[in-house]
Amino acid sequence: MKTKDLSTPGALIDLDRLEHNATRMAEHTHQLGVRLRPHVKTHKCVEAARIQVRDHFGGITVSTLAEARGFAQAGFRNITYAVPIAPQKLTIALEIGLKIDRLAILIDHMETITAIEEIARTHTAVFPVWLKIDGGLHRAGVDPESELAIALATRLQNSPHIDFRGVLTHAGQSYDATNRDEVLATAQDECAVSRSFVRCLEKAKIHVPEVSIGSTPTISAARNLDGISEVRPGNYAFFDVFQSAIGSCSLDDIAFSVLATVVSVHPEEQRAVIDAGALALSKDPGPTHVDPDCGYGRIVAVEDQHPLPGLRLTSVSQEHGEIAGPGTAALRPGTHLRILPNHSCLAAACFESYDVVRGTEIVDQWRPFRGW
Amino acid sequence: MKTKDLSTPGALIDLDRLEHNATRMAEHTHQLGVRLRPHVKTHKCVEAARIQVRDHFGGITVSTLAEARGFAQAGFRNITYAVPIAPQKLTIALEIGLKIDRLAILIDHMETITAIEEIARTHTAVFPVWLKIDGGLHRAGVDPESELAIALATRLQNSPHIDFRGVLTHAGQSYDATNRDEVLATAQDECAVSRSFVRCLEKAKIHVPEVSIGSTPTISAARNLDGISEVRPGNYAFFDVFQSAIGSCSLDDIAFSVLATVVSVHPEEQRAVIDAGALALSKDPGPTHVDPDCGYGRIVAVEDQHPLPGLRLTSVSQEHGEIAGPGTAALRPGTHLRILPNHSCLAAACFESYDVVRGTEIVDQWRPFRGW
Numbered sequence: 001m002k003t004k005d006l007s008t009p010g011a012l013i014d015l016d017r018l019e020h021n022a023t024r025m026a027e028h029t030h031q032l033g034v035r036l037r038p039h040v041k042t043h044k045c046v047e048a049a050r051i052q053v054r055d056h057f058g059g060i061t062v063s064t065l066a067e068a069r070g071f072a073q074a075g076f077r078n079i080t081y082a083v084p085i086a087p088q089k090l091t092i093a094l095e096i097g098l099k100i101d102r103l104a105i106l107i108d109h110m111e112t113i114t115a116i117e118e119i120a121r122t123h124t125a126v127f128p129v130w131l132k133i134d135g136g137l138h139r140a141g142v143d144p145e146s147e148l149a150i151a152l153a154t155r156l157q158n159s160p161h162i163d164f165r166g167v168l169t170h171a172g173q174s175y176d177a178t179n180r181d182e183v184l185a186t187a188q189d190e191c192a193v194s195r196s197f198v199r200c201l202e203k204a205k206i207h208v209p210e211v212s213i214g215s216t217p218t219i220s221a222a223r224n225l226d227g228i229s230e231v232r233p234g235n236y237a238f239f240d241v242f243q244s245a246i247g248s249c250s251l252d253d254i255a256f257s258v259l260a261t262v263v264s265v266h267p268e269e270q271r272a273v274i275d276a277g278a279l280a281l282s283k284d285p286g287p288t289h290v291d292p293d294c295g296y297g298r299i300v301a302v303e304d305q306h307p308l309p310g311l312r313l314t315s316v317s318q319e320h321g322e323i324a325g326p327g328t329a330a331l332r333p334g335t336h337l338r339i340l341p342n343h344s345c346l347a348a349a350c351f352e353s354y355d356v357v358r359g360t361e362i363v364d365q366w367r368p369f370r371g372w
Numbered sequence: 373m374k375t376k377d378l379s380t381p382g383a384l385i386d387l388d389r390l391e392h393n394a395t396r397m398a399e400h401t402h403q404l405g406v407r408l409r410p411h412v413k414t415h416k417c418v419e420a421a422r423i424q425v426r427d428h429f430g431g432i433t434v435s436t437l438a439e440a441r442g443f444a445q446a447g448f449r450n451i452t453y454a455v456p457i458a459p460q461k462l463t464i465a466l467e468i469g470l471k472i473d474r475l476a477i478l479i480d481h482m483e484t485i486t487a488i489e490e491i492a493r494t495h496t497a498v499f500p501v502w503l504k505i506d507g508g509l510h511r512a513g514v515d516p517e518s519e520l521a522i523a524l525a526t527r528l529q530n531s532p533h534i535d536f537r538g539v540l541t542h543a544g545q546s547y548d549a550t551n552r553d554e555v556l557a558t559a560q561d562e563c564a565v566s567r568s569f570v571r572c573l574e575k576a577k578i579h580v581p582e583v584s585i586g587s588t589p590t591i592s593a594a595r596n597l598d599g600i601s602e603v604r605p606g607n608y609a610f611f612d613v614f615q616s617a618i619g620s621c622s623l624d625d626i627a628f629s630v631l632a633t634v635v636s637v638h639p640e641e642q643r644a645v646i647d648a649g650a651l652a653l654s655k656d657p658g659p660t661h662v663d664p665d666c667g668y669g670r671i672v673a674v675e676d677q678h679p680l681p682g683l684r685l686t687s688v689s690q691e692h693g694e695i696a697g698p699g700t701a702a703l704r705p706g707t708h709l710r711i712l713p714n715h716s717c718l719a720a721a722c723f724e725s726y727d728v729v730r731g732t733e734i735v736d737q738w739r740p741f742r743g744w
Binding site: 007008009041063064083084085086087088089108109111112115132138139140141143172261262263264265266269271273275278279280282283284285315317318319320322332333334345346349351352370371372 | 379380381413435436455456457458459460461480481483484487504510511512513515544633634635636637638641643645647650651652654655656657687689690691692694704705706717718721723724742743744
């Protein structure tokens, strides 16, 4: 079967590109001397994760307990759930963790530690726990310069119910960068913040077993990760238009795309409509800080993913994608187009299965774990 | 079971509010003397659609052939697929249509009519077809003032393979309005454009069996629909923050919300994080043209949906929602919150099932049709 035979909208994974991206990151992290614990939230499927962990220790990062459960059942034995855990989810995390080597969780609050200890006591269990620090993103994580940070680490180290795994951060502010140099500066900050906090903890006689940092942009840009144990990039498996805009990859590296069909054309107004809208591409606005005219994805040729100039995806509503530009003159109802998404994590999550292609040949179908 | 027992993020349908919204629209459209063919794309589930068609003729509107297939199997016998059809999907549409009274499709291009005639000839079938006109949204639809519009209608009327259903439009530009008066003006335009085009067609000796117009804002605002046969609002079943901002409803009418749990709090910086991000709420920016500070949804109390001032949902990433404001002082890891989404159609599509509540009591669970 070929891409031209597929129904639309459909999710395509380009296997050659995925393997290339995975190999490059695996080699890069070997050269940097760190363990690679890929984040699998971008694709949420076992087959892609297996390619990502080749030549590495096999650990992965997940964004939901549904992923944790699914990957555990599929044989992944060392998993970190990298969102601060809600106390109500501890029992489920424990159940999943008991079936594998380790499901590590992360915290940034005293009350969550209290909840962990209660559940651990009830079940005579020990929770592997990371301390999440705020490396500048100001989303989750404790301020590493606060007294609270030291107090949390002290309690994690001293609790008989907790296996303190170390310090974890995620420099998501790297997505605010406009080029590779700015990303590199953020990557250096991410390391510096982590190392400095570890020194503080060591002064306070707290042993930090591991230091884990994240993000595809920062790890792609990093040239020195001294003092870092492991890294958790994820998006690099697919990449997307956003990552190409900030220098993590080229457009040609993007391994995930959405196949769409033209359903309406108005050449006199240089407009057309495709059957891929917000429910197939998400409504991620993309790298508008680098390219205000980026639209909702990049339109490329179905056959070889080469860019199609003169076509812009200007708007998405629920099931309509609106295209503008002189290139619409070549479109007809029924024309297939391929869209490189602004944010592949959100676009991939729109689909219940992915068609895996080499060139235009469908070679497999993969299914992601969904929900929470 | 109560809402407090649910895992998060979760989708809640408030049944009292849904029934109230449905009844009000059913009565309003009776008063206006038009048939109500609700668009079910907002929830995509049979139970909600059954409530919407009470006291009306039972016809519905869908946005995908997956919905058409699902609702047909559930007993809905009169369905309009309201996105211009891709020629490749005609065979599937025919298969679904043969099992019910009528699956009508819509077109705005000569080549699609040619494709319809070919498939109809091959299968000795007749396709029910609407002519989609552009009522000012400039998305799909033929310009009703163009010669092409007359030519398309002429061909639809004269084709032995087509049952010409009439003229259909959707004034989606009503979403650009900032208040009810502006919506009303758009509603009047929507009717005027349709009536004027029908007069043109009648002069050209083309009989127009029906005139169908759409959109929750315009139908909610409309006071006179002379010359219109049927209306296709959909969002009104749930409503959302966007609809309340442009005057279609009050915040208290919103029947869909996302239940979330606080996972990280930083009271010293008036920040917190919930476990509902872009994959639970979508990344719809909301009614920024009315309220630039609307954020990614409105935070309300779990118990009775009353607004919680001092809390703003400022940002969403994949699995994190970031909250800011003085109200964060009252939050703890584990606190439940309820989020009224900016765009309920996109938020509902994030979930594989909905928990149906009366007050805080779970009374049912409904499953939407997904995919395409």
